Amino acid sequence: MTRHGTRGAPMTQATPRGVVFTDLDATLLDHHDYGWAPAAPALAALAARAVPVCLVTSKTRAEVAALRRALDNAHPFAVENGGAVAVPRGYFEGAPVDADTPCDCITLGAPYAELRALAVALRAERGYRFTGFGDMDTGEVVAATGLDEAAAAAARQREASEPLLWRDSEAALADFTTRVAAAGFTTRTGGRFVHMLGRAGKGDALAWLRARFAARQGPILAIALGDSANDADMLAAADIGYWVARPDGSYHAPAGGAIRHAPGVGPDGWAAAIRALIDNDELQER
Numbered sequence: 001m002t003r004h005g006t007r008g009a010p011m012t013q014a015t016p017r018g019v020v021f022t023d024l025d026a027t028l029l030d031h032h033d034y035g036w037a038p039a040a041p042a043l044a045a046l047a048a049r050a051v052p053v054c055l056v057t058s059k060t061r062a063e064v065a066a067l068r069r070a071l072d073n074a075h076p077f078a079v080e081n082g083g084a085v086a087v088p089r090g091y092f093e094g095a096p097v098d099a100d101t102p103c104d105c106i107t108l109g110a111p112y113a114e115l116r117a118l119a120v121a122l123r124a125e126r127g128y129r130f131t132g133f134g135d136m137d138t139g140e141v142v143a144a145t146g147l148d149e150a151a152a153a154a155a156r157q158r159e160a161s162e163p164l165l166w167r168d169s170e171a172a173l174a175d176f177t178t179r180v181a182a183a184g185f186t187t188r189t190g191g192r193f194v195h196m197l198g199r200a201g202k203g204d205a206l207a208w209l210r211a212r213f214a215a216r217q218g219p220i221l222a223i224a225l226g227d228s229a230n231d232a233d234m235l236a237a238a239d240i241g242y243w244v245a246r247p248d249g250s251y252h253a254p255a256g257g258a259i260r261h262a263p264g265v266g267p268d269g270w271a272a273a274i275r276a277l278i279d280n281d282e283l284q285e286r
Helices: 037-048 061-071 112-126 138-145 149-155 170-182 202-217 229-237 266-279
Strands: 017-022 053-055 077-079 084-088 103-107 130-132 161-166 186-190 193-197 220-226 240-245 259-265
Touching (some): 017 266, 037 266, 053 077, 061 077, 061 084, 061 149, 077 202, 084 202, 112 161, 112 170, 112 193, 138 149, 170 186, 170 193, 220 229, 220 266, 229 240, 259 266
Parallel strands (some): 017 220, 220 240, 240 259
Antiparallel strands (some): 077 084, 084 103, 130 161, 161 193, 186 193
């Protein structure tokens, strides 16, 4: 059967199959309670169509583990802002997998040990005032972040980024950022924390996974959803991108080209975007 997409072009069995890449906090998960109940029907609709949902997050692999079980999500995912990608063993070979299948982790950015060594060396050389996650025990991470003990322990299991609790001046931060860049790495600032990372971002993680999906099943239609600045490169790398509305109803950036606005906040907006894709015949089943 021939169908027609939103641009009027016939959709045939050769149409690229959809793969969804999604941010978590304030996108698939509610900003306040981290719930995803409003997105549950859309997630079920994607599962019924065998459309993979790949989580792409700033969280660590250990932090994502419990969420993947709760979502019954057995697909590849990216962590630490795209610094690393985790693939369930045998996934791309067609082996049966579930949310507890051990994963192979591929570092796309920089290994944690290298980032940590640079942070320590720069602090010793320049006297910057900061405390890294590598300096803290679990209790100190609880105090610094407000996470519970289990979540704080999971957040300390870094593989591709080092959060620094910055206690120095803006001028010192500018100098630190310059020196990190000169060493071949990068920084991102959010709240009180400065995150040291390699140069890979969420867009690089999407591109890496796109290539693996394509090798397995042919070209894919990559759909990305996010809400903040660190999602911008992921939406730009996708075939269709959605800005999900922030808690105040605003959007991080304008819609335009292949990037759209999801009509709603957090998981409500996420679900509305997925439903629109399905209703418009833009999502091909695997």
